[in-house]
Amino acid sequence: MDVVMLSRLQFAVASLFHFLFVPLTLGLSVLTAIYETRYVQTGDEDYKRAAKFWGKLFLINFALGVVTGITLEFQFGTNWSSYSKYVGDIFGSLLAIEATLAFYLESTFIGVWAFTWNRVSPKVHALFIWLVAIASNVSALWILIANGWMQHPVGYVLRNNRAELQDFVAVITNKFALLEFVHTVGWAYVVASFFVMGICAYHLLRKNEVDFFKKSFKIASTFALIFTILGVFTGHLSGSEVAETQPSKLAAMESHWETKQNAPMYLFVMPDEQNERNSVEILPIPSMLSLLAFHSPSAEVKGLKDIPKEERPPVSLTFWSFRIMVGIGTLLLLIVIFAWKNRHGIEACPGLLRILLLAIPLPYLGHEVGWIVAEVGRQPWIVYGLMKTSDAVSTLARSQVLASLWAFIVLYSLLGLVDFYLLAKYARKGPQPAES
Amino acid sequence: MLETIWFILWGVLWAVYFMLDGFDLGLGTLMPFFAKNDTERRIIYNAMGPFWDGNEVWLITAGGATFAAFPVAYAVMFNGLYSALLLLLFSLILRGVSFEFRNKVESPAWRALWDACLVVGSFLPALLLGVAFANIFQGIPIDKNGVFQGSFFSLLNPYGLAGGILFVLLFLVHGSLWLAVKSDGGLQQRAASAASRLWPILLVVAVLFLAYTYVATNLFDNYFKIPILWVLPLLAVSGLLLIKAFVAKKAWWGAWFASSLTIVGVTLFGVAGLYPNLLPSSIDPEFSITAFNGSSSQLTLKIMLGVALVMVPIVIAYQTWVYIFLRNKVTEKDLLY
Numbered sequence: 099m100d101v102v103m104l105s106r107l108q109f110a111v112a113s114l115f116h117f118l119f120v121p122l123t124l125g126l127s128v129l130t131a132i133y134e135t136r137y138v139q140t141g142d143e144d145y146k147r148a149a150k151f152w153g154k155l156f157l158i159n160f161a162l163g164v165v166t167g168i169t170l171e172f173q174f175g176t177n178w179s180s181y182s183k184y185v186g187d188i189f190g191s192l193l194a195i196e197a198t199l200a201f202y203l204e205s206t207f208i209g210v211w212a213f214t215w216n217r218v219s220p221k222v223h224a225l226f227i228w229l230v231a232i233a234s235n236v237s238a239l240w241i242l243i244a245n246g247w248m249q250h251p252v253g254y255v256l257r258n259n260r261a262e263l264q265d266f267v268a269v270i271t272n273k274f275a276l277l278e279f280v281h282t283v284g285w286a287y288v289v290a291s292f293f294v295m296g297i298c299a300y301h302l303l304r305k306n307e308v309d310f311f312k313k314s315f316k317i318a319s320t321f322a323l324i325f326t327i328l329g330v331f332t333g334h335l336s337g338s339e340v341a342e343t344q345p346s347k348l349a350a351m352e353s354h355w356e357t358k359q360n361a362p363m364y365l366f367v368m369p370d371e372q373n374e375r376n377s378v379e380i381l382p383i384p385s386m387l388s389l390l391a392f393h394s395p396s397a398e399v400k401g402l403k404d405i406p407k408e409e410r411p412p413v414s415l416t417f418w419s420f421r422i423m424v425g426i427g428t429l430l431l432l433i434v435i436f437a438w439k440n441r442h443g444i445e446a447c448p449g450l451l452r453i454l455l456l457a458i459p460l461p462y463l464g465h466e467v468g469w470i471v472a473e474v475g476r477q478p479w480i481v482y483g484l485m486k487t488s489d490a491v492s493t494l495a496r497s498q499v500l501a502s503l504w505a506f507i508v509l510y511s512l513l514g515l516v517d518f519y520l521l522a523k524y525a526r527k528g529p530q531p532a533e534s
Numbered sequence: 535m536l537e538t539i540w541f542i543l544w545g546v547l548w549a550v551y552f553m554l555d556g557f558d559l560g561l562g563t564l565m566p567f568f569a570k571n572d573t574e575r576r577i578i579y580n581a582m583g584p585f586w587d588g589n590e591v592w593l594i595t596a597g598g599a600t601f602a603a604f605p606v607a608y609a610v611m612f613n614g615l616y617s618a619l620l621l622l623l624f625s626l627i628l629r630g631v632s633f634e635f636r637n638k639v640e641s642p643a644w645r646a647l648w649d650a651c652l653v654v655g656s657f658l659p660a661l662l663l664g665v666a667f668a669n670i671f672q673g674i675p676i677d678k679n680g681v682f683q684g685s686f687f688s689l690l691n692p693y694g695l696a697g698g699i700l701f702v703l704l705f706l707v708h709g710s711l712w713l714a715v716k717s718d719g720g721l722q723q724r725a726a727s728a729a730s731r732l733w734p735i736l737l738v739v740a741v742l743f744l745a746y747t748y749v750a751t752n753l754f755d756n757y758f759k760i761p762i763l764w765v766l767p768l769l770a771v772s773g774l775l776l777i778k779a780f781v782a783k784k785a786w787w788g789a790w791f792a793s794s795l796t797i798v799g800v801t802l803f804g805v806a807g808l809y810p811n812l813l814p815s816s817i818d819p820e821f822s823i824t825a826f827n828g829s830s831s832q833l834t835l836k837i838m839l840g841v842a843l844v845m846v847p848i849v850i851a852y853q854t855w856v857y858i859f860l861r862n863k864v865t866e867k868d869l870l871y
């Protein structure tokens with residue numbers, strides 16, 4: 099493998115790992131804030147205990163999320179220095195704005211919140227966790243505006259051998275980026291609410307603290323229902339946006355080889371990348387791809403064969419990741435409908451509880467493959483249509499990157515195991531008894 | 535003009551980062567020497583607990599501001615210092631997680647493991663940051679394409695190592711003083727006596743470093759050109775002397791502020807000497823990356839300046855409020871970590 103491939107792998111490892119923690123941070127901060135707000139409103143001690151219990155899991159998760167985020171920001175410089183020089187004028191400023199606007203707020207008030215139980219009034223304490231929740235979501239907004247610019251660059255001009263900012267408003271109102279934000283954050287809330295529902299299920303199956311977990315469950319299931327539906331909807335919108343702006347990604351997502359109007363969608367497809375065809379295509383739904391992508395059954399959908407070979411993304415990986423993502427999304431929608439309908443008597447549905455417990459990893463997996471669709475599907479471009487990944491890399495020795503890649507893999511695996519162990523330990527332990 | 539403003543802001547961001555996270559890094563390094571039992575260890579963790587994360591964001595912002603305002607410098611510096619930088623980041627990762635992980639399991643072996651991570655994860659960043667900045671003061675071997683021609687080991691040259699030692703000592707004193715502020719009894723005595731004993735060593739190293747800087751770098755050129763700049767090293771020196779005075783009076787907050795002043799003074803002394811260079815080339819001054827040939831477009835600099843002028847004071851305001859709000863000594867009954 100060359101430096102480009104090794105650097106890509108390293109970035110993939112670093113971002114996929116970081117992304118195991120980010121969605122829970124985004125969603126669980128909001129849920130914890132909601133539980134604490136319920137406590138302020140009702141004075142019900144169970145909600146205070148809920149905020150503490152879920153907040154503790156939030157903190158264990160947050161620790162790894164925060165420390166693995168820094169390596170991402172700095173990797174643009176270490177491994178992608180040509181990219182950084184070429185687009186830093188725009189991309190760098192978005193990251194810097196993220197830090198000043200959101201990251202300080204989040205990192206400062208998470209400490210304050212954790213350390214001031216019983217030292218300030220409940221209202222003020224709830225305000226602290228809301229600040230954390232808002233800041234982490236604002237942080238996601240700026241990161242996704244930055245990523246959205248890589249997906250669909252706008253508001254720039256090529257000058258002085260680089261992309262320079264021309265229209266800041268265009269960059270921050272980039273439709274691609276804003277859709278990416280609502281889609282990613284919406285599904286992050288789904289990750290968090292399935293996490294909460296699954297842990298509630300674990301305890302409800304054991305008849306442990308039934309009242310407490312039912313209260314947590316009711317709020318989480320409503321949250322899950324809203325954001326799963328929203329997630330499916332924004333997924334559809336994002337797909338149409340991809341169709342408009344990134345024809346090569348769309349074609350790879352669908353393994354769609356021939357340009358045609360009334361393009362059908364096949365329920366089962368087996369891509370054969372080598373021979374530029376699909377070895378299996380069964381159960382077609384006529385004109386469905388055209389309809390979904392362009393909202394018109396007769397619309398023309400560009401096929402991979404009309405895209406030069408050197409500008410096509412890896413088809414199989416993009417295709418399968420997309421299918422898995424959509425499959426998981428559909429499955430989660432089904433589960434959440436049942437969960438929400440039965441939320442008042444959920445303790446009496448052991449089958450559903452078992453499913454909910456087993457479903458905890460599903461939204462995580464959906465998030466990871468979704469990210470693969472977005473990033474691998476954009477290849478060979480690092481900035482779509484503007485700069486190729488192979489032109490973006492730093493001047494490095496292969497041995498340097500190989501060593502750091504292994505260091506990432508070993509360190510992250512160990513820390514991931516520890517974090518998983520601690521989350522499981524404290525999730526099983528359940529909430530602390532109420533203070534007398 | 536905008537480039538110069540951003541150059542100053544860039545220096546200030548680094549200075550504030552060193553001032554704030556410096557005490558975490560120093561105290562983390564000294565933790566096992568101060569604490570006699572698990573409760574004392576926990577008090578030390580909790581003395582940094584609510585602050586370290588917010589402090590570390592100053593590093594992220596310093597990195598982000600370099601990227602935004604001086605993308606060429608960001609690219610050349612981070613690419614060139616690849617191994618050192620990743621080592622720094624891995625260390626900071628270990629430091630960060632040890633706070634959250636340590637007290638979650640009762641076993642002494644588990645706690646010893648994370649204590650070791652805290653020490654390594656605090657000491658290495660202090661050393662590496664010093665080495666990196668001293669190398670920048672001295673100039674690094676970048677060619678005309680901005681490609682770094684040295685290696686990780688070439689950074690460990692005598693002047694680089696001197697910078698590393700200086701930073702470690704600055705942070706050790708700073709961290710000891712922070713613990714003196716935040717603790718009581720035996721722990722406070724040990725912290726205070728460490729600060730007193732480290733102080734003369736720091737003084738000697740700082741003086742030697744200053745002399746070495748005169749020999750090994752061009753930093754003083756700016757000072758002879760613009761004499762008003764002497765105020766910066768003067769700040770550092772008066773900070774250093776004030777530490778001694780406050781420690782003698784057992785005025786820990788005062789001593790900690792004096793130590794902050796020293797760190798800020800030392801950083802700004804170096805940065806002002808560098809101007810307009812961000813990365814001087816030791817191969818040929820022509821190849822240096824400066825605030826002018828390495829900067830972003832005027833529009834980006836303008837927008838980012840607007841963001842900085844609004845947001846940085848707000849950040850300083852709420853972080854100051856947090857330090858004041860949580861100013862009390864850490865006691866056994868309010869331990870979270």
